[in-house]
Amino acid sequence: MDDHLFHRRVVSGDESALGELYDHFSALLHGLALRVTRDRVAAEDITQEVFATFWERPLGFDPARGSLRTFLATVAHRRSVDHVRSEERRRVGALAPRLFERPHDLEEAVVAADEVERVRQAVAGLPDALRQVIELAYYGGRTYREVAVEIGVPEGTAKSRIRLALRRLAETLNEEAP
Amino acid sequence: MSLDRLYLDLLDEAPTAPPPGGRARLLATAAARRRPAASCVSWARPYAGRVAAMDAVFASATAWDVEIVEGWNLQELLGHLTAKDGLVAAAVGAPVHGPPITVDEPMARTAALHAHERSRSLLETRRSWRDQADALCHALAGADPARLITPGGLPLPVGDQILGRALETWIHTHDTAVSEGLNLPRPTAGELHPMAGLCARLLPVTALMSGLEAGNRSIRLTLTGDGGGDWHLPLLPGAPSSVYDGQEVALSLRADAAEYCFVLGGRGADHVWEAEGDLSLAADLRAAAPGLSGP
Numbered sequence: 001m002d003d004h005l006f007h008r009r010v011v012s013g014d015e016s017a018l019g020e021l022y023d024h025f026s027a028l029l030h031g032l033a034l035r036v037t038r039d040r041v042a043a044e045d046i047t048q049e050v051f052a053t054f055w056e057r058p059l060g061f062d063p064a065r066g067s068l069r070t071f072l073a074t075v076a077h078r079r080s081v082d083h084v085r086s087e088e089r090r091r092v093g094a095l096a097p098r099l100f101e102r103p104h105d106l107e108e109a110v111v112a113a114d115e116v117e118r119v120r121q122a123v124a125g126l127p128d129a130l131r132q133v134i135e136l137a138y139y140g141g142r143t144y145r146e147v148a149v150e151i152g153v154p155e156g157t158a159k160s161r162i163r164l165a166l167r168r169l170a171e172t173l174n175e176e177a178p
Numbered sequence: 179m180s181l182d183r184l185y186l187d188l189l190d191e192a193p194t195a196p197p198p199g200g201r202a203r204l205l206a207t208a209a210a211r212r213r214p215a216a217s218c219v220s221w222a223r224p225y226a227g228r229v230a231a232m233d234a235v236f237a238s239a240t241a242w243d244v245e246i247v248e249g250w251n252l253q254e255l256l257g258h259l260t261a262k263d264g265l266v267a268a269a270v271g272a273p274v275h276g277p278p279i280t281v282d283e284p285m286a287r288t289a290a291l292h293a294h295e296r297s298r299s300l301l302e303t304r305r306s307w308r309d310q311a312d313a314l315c316h317a318l319a320g321a322d323p324a325r326l327i328t329p330g331g332l333p334l335p336v337g338d339q340i341l342g343r344a345l346e347t348w349i350h351t352h353d354t355a356v357s358e359g360l361n362l363p364r365p366t367a368g369e370l371h372p373m374a375g376l377c378a379r380l381l382p383v384t385a386l387m388s389g390l391e392a393g394n395r396s397i398r399l400t401l402t403g404d405g406g407g408d409w410h411l412p413l414l415p416g417a418p419s420s421v422y423d424g425q426e427v428a429l430s431l432r433a434d435a436a437e438y439c440f441v442l443g444g445r446g447a448d449h450v451w452e453a454e455g456d457l458s459l460a461a462d463l464r465a466a467a468p469g470l471s472g473p
Contacts, residue, residue, distance in 0.1 A: 008366045013215030013230025018208055022201050027193030028186060034194055044196050051204050056211040059238040059360045073186055111185045119185060138184040163191065169184075170192035 003068040010058045018055050025069065026051070029076040035115070035173075036080035039087075046079045077111070115173075122172040130165035137162055212237055213308060216315035221323050221337050224369040225344035229311040231362070232259075232351040233304075239358050242300055247353040248473045255350055256307040257295045258473065261287040262346065263310050265329035266339050272317030275310040284330045285473065314343075341376040348373070349443040364436045370405025374435045377442040378409040379419050380470060381463060384442070386415055388466035392459065395428040401435035429455035431463070444471030 001024065009017035029050055033043035050072055054061065061071050111119065123134055136147045148158035208214075215223070215230040242252050250258060262284050264274045277294050279287060295303045323337030334342065348365065355362035364370060378399050385392055392413035399409045400422070408422040432452040433441075440446040441464075453460035 004363065005366070008363045011231045011234050011363055012227035012366055012369060013213070013233070014227070014366075015205055015209065015214040019201055019205060022204055026200060027195040028189055030196040031189045031192070031194040032186075035189075044200065047196050048200065048204055048207065052207045052211055055208040057237045058234050059355070059362070062361045063363070064361065069186060070182060073182075111181055115185070116181060119181065119188075123184075134184070138181070138187075166184075166188045166191040170188045173188070174192065 001068070003063045006068060007058060007061060007063055010055060018051065021054075021068075022051055025072055028069070029072055032073055032076050033080045036077065037083050037087075039083070042083050043080075046076055046083065049079060050076045118173060119169070122169045125172065126165055126168060130161065130168060133158060133161045134165045134169070213312070216312040218315040219318050219321075221372070222315055222318045222340050224365065224372050225311075225340045225347065226315050227365060227369045228344045228347040228351065229308065229315075231365070232347055232354070233308060235351050235354050235358065235360060235362065236304055238360055239354060241358060244357060246357045247350065252354065253295060253300045253303045254292055255354065256300075256303050257291040258288045259347060259350060260295075260303075260307045260310050261291040262330065263307075263314055263343060264291075266327075266343055267310065267314045267317065269327040269329040269339070270314070270317055270321050270336060273313045275306050275313065282330060287330075288473070311347075314340075338376055338379075341373055344369070345373050345376065345439060345443055349440065349445060352440070352445065364403075365405065367405040370435055370439075371407060373439055374401050374405055374407060375409070377439045378407075378411060380442060381467060382411055382413045382415070382417075382419075384466045384469040385413055385463055387469045388462070390462050390466060395456075395459070396425065397455075397459075397463070398422045398425070398427045398430040399438075400430065400432045401438050402432065403434050403436065406435035427455065429453060429457075429459050429463075431460060441467050442471065444468040 006017055006021060010021070026047055030043050030047045033046040034040065037043055037046070053075065054072065061068065123131060126134065132151065133147055136142045136150055137144070142150065144159050144162065145155050147162070148155040151158065153161075212233055213230070215226040218226050236252070239252060245251055246255050248255075248258075260276060264276060264279065265282060265284065265287055266272075268274050268279055268282070276291055280290065281287065295306070298306075318336075318340065321336050323340075324335050326333055326335055327339060329339065332339075332342075352362055365373070378401065381397075381399065382392075390413075394412075394414055396410060396412040396414075396417075399411055401407055401409075409419055410422040410425045410427070411419045430453070432454075433449065437446055437449045438451075441449050441451075451460065451464055
């Protein structure tokens, strides 16, 4: 995935690049929006809107400042949180006073605060061998190769162990989703 | 943040695809929000791409009244691009937008467009500019890129005229992005390579215009980065350039392809070319290079 190339193609008005990005990231963004909103219609709309906004204003993304995946996920997360808040306000009713609004920049992350805790707990609940590779690769910032060297297994084994751990974490989070 | 990456990676392991039909719906929505590049013949694609890029910068632009270049704000800059696109359009028999052309000269036409656009909104001007550019793209379907035309008094084949329009649109898009504090990515390699080729072929022309007596010598020009290439350029007027293939040269020049194009376009006064060989010739060529640039 060459972020620079996709960015250039989208800036140049190449629709096929947008289609390829949709193929590549729509399941991820939709999954993210669905986890936050728990609303299929909203998640679908948010997914559409994230891509359409990126197409309309591609200069809002700067590849020097981070990956396209993180950028799109951050926008999807922000829109999902906005949706949840406006739903809450609607439920509470227009007459209820809004005592405080959390400032937007605190939410400029991919993971919601309550999800952070769930992810941490899910990692802690993994069997030792799986927890170790996740901690090295994600908390310790090691590459797959470095993880393999550190635990003394071939790189392919480390890679499949990490994927197994990721699947286990995804299942745990899905079970716990209220 | 590592937890962001972990979170996205584990979502990737359990993806929940949106319902089918989303891709087609997105492409329809997107095209209505910002027009895709006009479909056109392959040699006009750099122009269609740069027009779409200008539209993308416009979509993020907020300082509409700020002077960008030549004393022009965004509306006046678009009027200038429309004016010059319109002269090329007239020369190839494409529809001309705005008032009828009375004088086939870029600044006179620019003044006419400025007068015409002044009472209109910026969004109307944007639409006129884009309509003119797309009309020109579409009209090139049956055009012969080798046919010589002289819009605004500049004699070049149709193909080079269009690359010239791509280059000027790109440079003014860059001017606008700088003015807005936006980071404009370089064109794709497929767009940049033909523009770099035009700028390579124009280097002997700028040398000639500056009165440089280069005699029967030639140079090698290596443009680096995506879209670059390697050219053999005889400095004798009329001698054709070609891909560099080991020829004996008086001088070898090396520069980033995008930066080199900007120098020919009168931008990047501080860009340095690496030179090997006749260094005084290198200095003369560098000094003469922006000679064809103008508003």
